[in-house]
Amino acid sequence: MQQDTPLIETRQLKKLFKVGGGAMLHAVDGIDLKIYEGETIGVVGESGCGKSTLGRSILRLIEPTSGEVLYNGQNIVGLGSRQMRALRKELQIIFQDPYASIDPRKSVIEVIAEYMLIHKMHKSRTETYARAAELMDLVGLARRYANSYPHELDGGRRQRIGIARALSLNPRFIVCDEPVSALDVSIQAQILNLLMDLGEELHLTYMFVTHDLSVVKHISSRIMVMYLGRCVELADSDELFAHPLHPYTKALLAAIPEPDLAKRDVDFVTIRGEVSSPINVKPGCRFAGRCDFCTEACTQADIPLIEAEPNHLVACTLHRQAQEAGKERT
């Protein structure tokens, strides 16, 4: 998996929003992330942690405040709109709400063909529409829906339109922004399987943004856990679930109700309090106020990500101390 140039790399990516009175909302606060070709990286966190803003900043759908986004080693922040437009073909997004992200006045086939027409992918309209019909087959939409309008279809089918549209430009990298959270469980499973199959078939690289840990576990090879604009932990999917290191990740895992009667009488280990405000944040660990292991060191300076174990990064003083103690011994 570890090739030399990542497909996407962010360096100290930041997005701050002005919120009046000179205050700043730190939505994404210095994220360093490398995404390699062919992998699926999951980004998990609760609402307001900046995961969607991160996804959109990488695609420059939201202009980052500072930092770099490298695509194939080239910094795309600051590129002109013409150059960016050429890149848009390769960088696509699937949105959360299939009800809101599709033009209600276009038929299914028109929605799917639209991007290809804009980018003049094919010589003629006939060819474009033939390709759109192929895409419908690819995502499992019966061709009889070609002339239906989005409101006539259910959520699962509408999300398939969104996927077909994203694939129409032969992208290499797709940000999936909560693509299944508006869907019922049985439909959710269909769409997840579809995304995984397409990923393998077309050799796609995904960034999968979601609040649902069990979904991300299924689809991702690596997972990044975000809390208030910061990456608190980054590890291989299996490793993260087997050995979570950060107290927040542990709490997140413990909070999932499992459909298992053996766990019935085990109480949730709930973390107290709620996510604090992302406006004018104080230095130090963002999770300190809710953390049972909070020490003085946690609130003094920002906690850097360290490699606690091979390929397992965590931003927590607990593990920094453990590592330093280890170093002294050796």
Add this chain to the structure above:
Amino acid sequence: MKDTILEIKDLSVIYKTDLETVEAVNGISLTIGKGKTYGLVGETGAGKTTTALSILRLLPAATGRVLGGSIQFDGEDVLSLSESDMCALRGRRIAMVFQDPMTSLNPVMTVGDQIAEALLVHDRKMGKEEVERRVEETLSMVGILPSRKIEYPHQFSGGMKQRVVIAMALACEPELLIADEPTTALDVTIQAQVLMMIKELRNRLGTSMLMITHDLGIVAKICDDVGVMYAGEIVESGSVEDIFSPGRHHPYTEGLFGSIPDLKSRARRLTPIAGLMPDPTALPQGCVFAPRCKKCQERCKTVRPKAVTEGTHRIACHLYGGQAAGSAQGISGGQDAFRRKEEQ
């Protein structure tokens, strides 16, 4: 009969417009014991919320209509009560918590006033001091500082708002609490807090509950009995043990379990249910699940299956219809969905 708080028998509800008739609930029966929690599980459009609204007689007056069946609450027939009797029941003895805390609170009233309103509607003579005391008590019960009663809903976060809604529902100490997806709009860590609180309050106050959810994890955590609803019918019901143990299950229940991403499984692919819910304006003639069922046979398409009961466990499926209840060994239904758990 003394131990049941709510008994629904053969309830059918339709939504009728000039253009079409939606068969939302088709002859469901369920019983909630005193102090017990009944989980009604199913996907969007299964008829869960319609069932809840029928109990409170809150169906939209223009379109919703109860076609048949009965709803007995503590021995009284809810469907034949007068509107004023119904008002006395609603909120006082049966309360409901809606899914979306953002829209179930009045944005221009302080939360304290909203809880006080619920109290005063049912007891106009309650003194001012008594009301204040009860408001503060209820707020601290759900883990909100009583001093926050003068704040408005927008000053609360999503999880806190849902606590306020629950506080309002519990203010009059109802005998039955209907919770319609109370945690769906919340983040997992906040969901865990709210669920623990609901569980704790229920045990302390002895409230019976109808818990509507699509999340089998929540059912496993807090329900005593379960009904799995699909296209307006309860296709399988029983105690949590009946539903969650391996053995005979309705193919839809198996499908639901197969669709959940399992945290411990290493399997990469999920096993979803193929196809979609049937159109409620044109339900299939036979079993409602037949068009999506892997084990569908000829008679499933034409004959509605009768429910087979084995103790508390009830399944409406032709697979189990032929045999006498209890003697059907070796039917492997249910094994697929549970194999993963057994491996551990």
